[in-house]
Amino acid sequence: MRGETAPTVCVVGLGYIGLPTAAIIARSGMDVTGMDVSRIVVDTINRGEIHIEEVDLDGLVQAVVKNGKLRASTEVVPADVFVIAVPTPFAKDGHHTPDLSYVASAARAVASVLKAGDTIILESTSPIGTTETIRDLVAEARPDLAMPGLADGTPDIAIAYCPERVLPGKILEELTHNDRSIGGITPRCARKALSFYKRFVRGTCVTTDARSAEMTKLVENAYRDVNIAFANELSMVADAMDMDVWEVIRLANRHPRVNILSPGPGVGGHCIAVDPWFIVHGAPEQTPLIRTARGVNDGKIHHAIRQASALVDAHPHAKIACLGLAFKANIDDFRESPARLVAATLARRYGERVKVVEPYAEKLPIEFTDTGAELVDIDTALETCDVLVVLVDHDLFRSVPLEERSAKAVYDTRGIWPDQPAAQTPAIEERRAAG
Template identity: 50%
Template sequence: MQTSSFSTVSVIGLGYIGLPTAAMFASRKVKVIGVDINEHAVRTINQGKIHIVEPELDMIVHAAVTEGFLRATTTVEAADAFLIAVPTPFKGNHEPDLSYVRAAAESIAPVLQPGNIVVLESTSPVGTTEQMVEWLAACRPDLRFPREGESVVDINVAYCPERVLPGQVVRELVENDRIIGGLTRACSDRAMELYRVFVSGDLLVTNARTAEMGKLTENAYRDVNIAFANELSMICERIGVDVWELIRLANHHPRVNVLQPGCGVGGHCIAVDPWFIVDKTPDEARLIRVAREVNDHKPEWVLGKVRKAIAACKGEGRQEQDLKIAVFGLAFKPNIDDLRESPALHISSALAASTSASLMFVEPNIEKPLPHPLESYGLCSVDDAVQVADITVLLVAHREFYSVPEKLRRGTRLIDAVGVSTKR
């Protein structure tokens, strides 16, 4: 990596993207100030530990803190570059909630100095980077920002979305290509210099709006393809076809690659970002909207299968309150601890609210107490759950679950929403 002119970088938001990004800069001997409103996260990081699960990240953070290149705080401080990596959820009728971005922008505004660069990394609706400039300019009228008609600026501004896979974030932050969307060419050049500190992949320059839409396009593409697989699974259930065998056979076609169905779509990106496109262009984004609706419906479909299994047990003369249901998986995808927008968590919460059966939850990637409304439940081991379950519900294909189908007691009803039984 080349030498840069950035001696101090501030990362606003120390979650699943912000902390790894801060760690990457710090691993290149750049002083990093990480800022977060979560005091527990700040304390944990300053102890050289991490508050999330991500392979290899713990070692990098420990080394960075020990060597003095990474420090966390709840207060924004001056720096050469500011990266904003805060949540961008939606509210109401799937309308984007930019309050976190605005709060982050307004928090850094007082310490901005001429020559600084501000980069928004949060996945955002098209036009958010320009809106962020307006928020910054309102706080700092003494500084010149990249706006129409402004030929000379004091603060460079760019948009650079993350595009990493949970579980492989450390490697992909370094190796993946990045889209750099500066508000001017000079802003893009400055942002390229910043990211070249640790990125070995290509840096692809465009404007901010195209970069914003690029991130949304990547996730909408994934969402549409997942929706096809999920809809196919529901069709196959209706007509008596094994969807897993069907997909395996169809994928032998040289130009077909059907994804695997699941119990829905979760995570901080794919389950949220397509709505940003729909919100902006509701008349045009018809396919994207329908894909979201298909994927949002899938948890209810899975719940219906569980309720049918309960009804079948009751049809045998058993009482619902005497049944034991084992739910395998709460994370939004295999082999991680991330519960954000998790369809498995939604299904589990709905079950807890609607059945008198005894529920057992198995999630090997989580040690902390379960979130609301499951906080009164403990976590079970795989073996303990399979020994007593009357109904087994497989919601996430964690590697620890591959042996579950063959361990089940005779007569146990199995609902495999993710094809675990096909993975051995």
């Protein structure tokens, strides 16, 4: 974009995606204001510090704050480009209905400071049609501005959707190098958003319509959810038939066209465990496979609880170490984490016998309050606990050698210790306990 004046940017939402995105944009030379409703978050960032754990993010935020390219505010400020990166959780109705209140609030806040020529880009994972909903909300708030798809001639505002595709622990790298799908309300909107992303994205940027871009993000995570469900279902079959699922998967994957994923205690995070329901909500009669996969993965959590409980009941006087609370390895993100649910359930059942090891936590989450469970380090757990329940495949746990765990009763939901004596598997322990 040589010769063009760099746009000013306002990123609305400074969470796991918003803050890294704001920092990456600021690093490219644009002046960025990050907006968040939390005064604590804003003050933290303005000190050059961060409130989330992500590789290399602390140094980058410190640098762009220090050189004046990034600042944080509790208010949306005028800018040329607005990037909305706020949560899209479920409504509290028990039906996995998408809650778009945060997106709507962000859109109205942006509308209050819009001027002709501005661009609004939604990055939040959203149900189909959300980008158009933003357009309609802005049109209602600002009848003085011509909106794309609603007015004849050239619109005053460009509106587009561009979801992130990132892996926690590699967010900065993937925000820069991954391909992006950019969906505009109109082709002109898509092109305008494309010119913005090409300033800091090295991956290929492909333009499309807004609905296709919205669906693409949901499809990507639903695809992964279905594949994980197959692996998790296999693991439950293997438990029922006294087989080693890890050995079966290893051998099956030697087929040149088979690539079975690794099972776990369920599926977590604010993407794979959530996004498939957005498709189901939009087309409930056409999504039996996606709905079933969600049921399998949620069911695996309860299976893990039953298996772990059987192992604990077979050792009625032993202390129990639950290894991990995060939804995946080597991160501090506990959102929708099956490990967290399994550990908390065991803590409520077995009280002070439960020790939790989570190297990325400074204290136990609120659901462990009054259970008697205690947060300890891995060495304390190995010294004091005879039952080990592996829930997260952190590198720290993988590094524990056989001699430190060979005498332990182990339920390994992640398959990180293939050399663990088979006699300690929960299916065998459950039958022994039943007599």
